[in-house]
Amino acid sequence: MRYEMANRLGVAVSEIGLGCWQLGGDWGDTDDDRSQEILHAAADAGTTFFDTADVYGDGLSERAIGRFLRDRDNASEIFVATKMGRRLDPHVAEGYTLDNFRAWTDRSRENLGVETLDLVQLHCPPSEVMHDPRTFENLRVLVDEGRIKHFGVSIELVEDGLHVLGEDDLASIQVILNVFRRKPTEHLLREAHERGVAIIARVPLASGLLSGKYDEHTTFAANDHRTYNRDGSAFDVGETFSGVPFEVGVRAAQDVAALTPPGWTTAQLALRWVTQIGATTVIPGARTPEQARGNSAVGELPQIDDATMASLAGIYNSEIREHVHSRW
């Protein structure tokens, strides 16, 4: 495993992390024993960065990580990034207050069983929250009070990421970055790196599309967002298959699969692309221990060659760009 340093996080983290949304729900049924197996499989393979949110299973994902931390000899080496804001209902800017920040982070500290949260990210807040200086003043209060070590923002729109980079002590930006979502490579990655801000790349497999294993007949469980959020009726449609229409994504993923180097899986090719392009850490959401091990093993893979990188760019430009590039 390679470990990447972003100065604002103050600690090197594994370039392959683990996304933990699926431990809470929205990806079919959950099972706590299975969740523990996935967490330990990733950590045993050298993963030290884990991403969760207070809203995933309304705390279920955080509590699973809390149990995992208690059982782990190397818990002090594990970095847990959580998020807050999405438990607001309705999800409106007025709810992003200091009182709520305190209550939300206290709940996450209890769920995770830690005194101080390593990193709390605003969970794709309304743009006006990111343009309100009080938001960041209040986050600094949480640092001063010892509730959190660092704060960051998870964004939908690249332009929001460029805006929050103006905050001197912002530690991280979480963004969708994958073979089907390349816009952050235009400016955001370089601007973040210059400031020592960590880039946390989410949805790196385009919700599984980039494993290359689905076809037009593939179906998902009724309680899986890949069934119920295909039209964006539950949350931003960009979070499901990266906003690429399913049939378009299946065809393009088959073209990606044809480029898979011998001995690699297509999922590994997709994840290696994200690390090679410059993410600090990439957080695939493994649903099995085998997936977690396969994903963490990307931290041992060599570089993708230039010809394959160019072919991946070609697939994006000819098949995907028109569906996503101007939107997010």
Ligand SMILES: NC(=O)c1ccc[n+]([C@@H]2O[C@H](COP(=O)([O-])OP(=O)(O)OC[C@H]3O[C@@H](n4cnc5c(N)ncnc54)[C@H](OP(=O)(O)O)[C@@H]3O)[C@@H](O)[C@H]2O)c1
């Ligand atoms: N707004 C936000 O801040 C936000 C939004 C979304 C996600 N996130 C974070 O980003 C993380 C990752 O994103 P994501 O889970 O939405 O999408 P993802 O990582 O692109 O896709 C996850 C899916 O890919 C498949 N997969 C994973 N590893 C695989 C492997 N080795 N081989 C084959 N298939 C594999 C699994 O689906 P199947 O087994 O069903 O094929 C899995 O459920 C989340 O867990 C969460 O922490 C944050």
